[in-house]
Amino acid sequence: MPQVVVDVVLKPEISDPQGQAVLGALGRLGHTQVTGVRQGKHFVLDVEGSLSRADLEQIAETLLANPVIEDVELHLPTD
């Protein structure tokens, strides 16, 4: 069954306190070469039949992500 992957990340201008907490923990573990962390969400959709790119964009932008604060990356099976 074809799968579509949707990655959702906070827009660059929205601060990410969870990512900052992860960065702090990495620093305490000695991984000081990591200088930034942004935390996001990863959706894997099983798709039956045909679903257009426009349909997927609609799904991503009306439910999976909140366009006020988040950006979306679509990864179609042919990508």
Next chain:
Amino acid sequence: MRIGVITFPGSLDDVDAARAVRLAGAEPVALWHADHDLRDVDAVVLPGGFSYGDYLRAGAIAARAPLMQDVVDRARKGMPVLGICNGFQVLCEAGLLPGALTRNSHLHFRNRDQQLRIERADTAWTSSYGEGQTIVVPVKNGEGRYVAAPAELERLEGEGRVAVRYVGGNPNGSLRDIAGVTSEDGRVVGLMPHPEHAVEDLTGPSTDGLGFFTSVLKAVVSA
């Protein structure tokens, strides 16, 4: 006057909200998120809680509930709607209010009595207060940090859309100390703090919260 209180799976403060409605002198009407029936109410309160366990984003799934389509349609025609805490998150997710509520900047759940300043005393839900009046009601949230793009914030400030602001300390890192915003027509208000927990001396830090629920009585009569 009939004021609906919507229960979603995971709502917590629907009973307190209904109690506040009754103490204000109106009839609370229980509404269920999955029904397409507003039961002839004159206004609606979206209560606090953790609808759908805050899955996906706080308020995101509740905002797509069947009853919310009716709420959005009626709100666009002027029905007063108050969203408290999770209800505020639902209103932003439903597109009735601008901006979004995100994880508190310090990552902690914050629970305390909070001072607020009423910035707009001419909305459907704040007319019982005076402009600039300071009140104290509880605040309790983990994802209460109000954000919007810089240009959007400027626009909201310019239009006087910030209805309530935190004073005496910002509990969650909200931009510009924003605790509540209103729609362009002043009929829809979203509020992170909990006025429904400050309506009786026995249980609240004050009775300052009652004014939100008495305000709407005048708003509906004058509509």
